[in-house]
Amino acid sequence: MTHPASQLRVYNTLSKTKEPFQPIAPPAVGIYLCGPTVYAESHIGHMVGPVIFDTVKRYLRYCGYDVTWVVNITDVDDKLINKSKERGIPVSQIATEMTADYLANLRELGVNQIDYMPRATDHMTHIIEFIEQLIEKDHAYEVDGDVFFDVVKDPNYGQLSNRNLDDQQGEGGGAAAKKRSAGDFALWKSAKPGEISWDSPWGAGRPGWHIECSAMSHQILGDTFDIHGGGLDLLFPHHENELAQSGCCHDAPMVKYWMHNGLMRAPAKGKVGGKSDRESETADDIADADQAAAGKISRSKGDGGLSSLIRRHTGTRIRFFLLRTHYRSTIVYSEEGLEEAGTALDGFYRLFDRCEEISGRSFYDDSDLNPARTRSEGDFDPGDDQLLQQAQQLREKFLTAMDDDFNSGLAISTLFDWLRLLNRFIDENALAAGADVDSPSVVSLVSALRTLKELTNVLGLFVKPPIAGGGDDDSQALLDKTIHLLIDLRKEARERKDYATGDAIRDRLGELGVSLLDKKEGTSWELTS
RNA sequence: GGCGACUUGGCCGAGUGGUUAGGCAGCGGAUUGCAAAUCCGUCUACAGCAGUUCGAAUCUGCUAGUCGCCUCCA
Structure with a gap:
């Protein structure tokens, strides 16, 4: 070998x-x-x-x-x-x-x-x-x-x-x-x-x-x-x-x-936090605001820069944003870029939630999935399992990218292939909560997730679950139970074909920044970013 | 003045000679009571000019523009 x-x-x-x-x-x-x-x-x-x-x-x-x-x-x-x-x-x-x-x-x-x-x-x-x-x-x-x-x-x-x-x-x-x-x-x-x-x-x-x-x-x-x-x-x-x-x-x-x-x-100006603070005629409010967010101006104004940025965007989002660009390239800081990173990450979080409901295993818990820790350990024989054959190909693409001077941006692009592959697999096999975890399709899914986890660990992404919206664990749990109470009420209304009530619940939650996701495996919720 | 990097579609961003990058946004479809989510499909490119080559976003030259370093900024 x-x-x-x-x-x-x-x-x-x-x-x-x-x-x-x-x-x-x-x-x-x-x-x-x-x-x-x-x-x-x-x-x-x-x-x-x-x-x-x-x-x-x-x-x-x-x-x-x-x-x-x-x-x-x-x-x-x-x-x-x-x-x-x-x-x-x-x-x-x-x-x-x-x-x-x-x-x-x-x-x-x-x-x-x-x-x-x-x-x-x-x-x-x-x-x-x-x-x-x-x-x-x-x-x-x-x-x-x-x-x-x-x-x-x-x-x-x-x-x-x-x-x-x-x-x-x-x-x-x-x-x-x-x-x-x-x-x-x-x-x-x-x-x-x-x-x-x-x-x-x-x-x-x-x-x-x-x-x-x-x-x-x-x-x-x-x-x-x-x-x-x-x-x-x-x-x-x-x-x-x-x-x-x-x-x-x-x-x-x-x-x-x-x-x-x-x-x-920073956009239209020099590097973030640089010493050469030359003035630019084209510097506009947006660039100033971005620089403030990036920590340059805020430092002199005494307003916490990076920690507030992290509070606003989460560390994972910033890490993802940084790793999407090749490490030798200049990165232009932008709020929109960070927002977009968040949108992209949401897709993964939804996938991982779906998978957890189906398999009972958390993507964020290494002991649940037990991914390979080394490259040679992660080599596997997909046999004639189509999902695993594709998983193996995607793994190869990922490794080839990283082998080329740590091309994390290209490696991350293969993560989106995983996203589509696994969502499609779940749709096509109509996998839902409470599925038989010993059924061939769930076993394949878990195997594929194990490989995906192995790769995301390399990037240091998805190590922890997303932050749903501040507060300690107890208030998180209470929030979740409360929203599920509303989800249940809406479900009952919809079963009576009382769509007006059902939609009112959904719309009013939406106004609060909570969106509901109706899926075959049930309804879940997330905060709108 | 010296050294170096960069210029890809609405935005972000891979890609060093020929084959779909990808994401976000947009558009069309499937699905849905309607949405959302998910899936399928799809439009906008390679700063300009000249050259090398059968063929260039990719190599060479020139032009334009952006950026970094040149004594203490990660």
Whole structure:
């Protein structure tokens, strides 16, 4: 049997091509993703990378790899220090608050595959050692308590972002006067009076931006690891500098595959949450409203951005919205896009409800369906069962899509084929609530669902049931019983051919945002989104 | 100035040489007491120009437009 994972191809920013994925030491795979600087609440743009790499890890695990995924938390830097002065509270307190916000958002979006979340302030010893080694190897130099990386000493500098230092416009930043050349960047920054600092061989100070990622990824994942991810905006200077530091320090390539995700942008303006807040003549109210919803403007207005977005749209919807676009593409944020994602998801939720009524098994409960956890485990012989033959074909389509550089958008399009296939199967076989669960058609249906569940688990979708409309479990149950009472009354009215009363019940529920779905297996209800 | 990405139908969005992407919206039909849901069918495309080729949305060149990075933004 061929090793299925060998078909996976990954676009490597370093080579600018899709390469066959061959880990350094299979089955182990190490992934490092640049995480947030926790100085403010997250916006939706911060979730793009985590959702993508959560899916990447899920797929690699599914392909049989033993994946370690690291996402760092930058809890000390200039922005945090400025924020601390502004608010008059310690850096550590801001970091703690904003880390909690970040983690809560990740949870809502189903990002739960992270193995390590190292914080820069917990790794000062390793960071300082790293810098010392670079100085010893003559790749770095100290000036008045600051330490800089000497880019000229690294002939490969610029290889990742394809840059020639001579062509750059930058002035070298605030410490330009101390640097040997403008492209040199800080490894260690001396502390100004009153600033948070750590002792070092060069005096009190704090790490530069890039060094923590090099130090922490090295500590957890080693000299060379498999995948380093991040947004395209980090390609230069951040990743270029990490690559240079680590490579020079360990005399080995830092990373085998560099993966960069596209950025999210607001309509008619720059990227969501970006620093370049240039004005656009065409900027209209809609774009402003969208940006507010995306978290950019709301941040300055003090109105919770991402968490209110999640409350409005649910985490699943946002995750689905993000995964429908290829990870290397720009995603244009829009309310309509999110709404549409919700409409699309509703179709799946209805299907899963139908299936549960027929089979008695919940699609959201892994133990009910017991889907395969790995790719090879999921291979099956459909025999002459037509439904399962089609299921197998759809599974192949899905895997082929994911094998091609994690084409989650194409993979999701096959989910709609499942939607149609299973609805049609239920219609054609007239399956209804209370069906004989041992009958051949129900057995086939459950088998097919098991495979579908296996695939949706890879995407991290439909892990939890949809939220019907706030409230705790008790009030949910009461609501459901109350509406079913009305459904029963309507049913009695319709049986007497009193359609006026029946329709009145339906219409008035509709006004409240509750729509009734009459199906062969009975009437159910849902909230109109 | 340097480096890079992008431009697909009303909207979103796959697709690197020939075969239906898909979704949302629309339209027609089946079903329904009427609806909703579901199923079946269906219309709007590849920024422009030139070239390569038997054949290009897909390769090449030019033009136009959009966007990102160029020292600390995921």
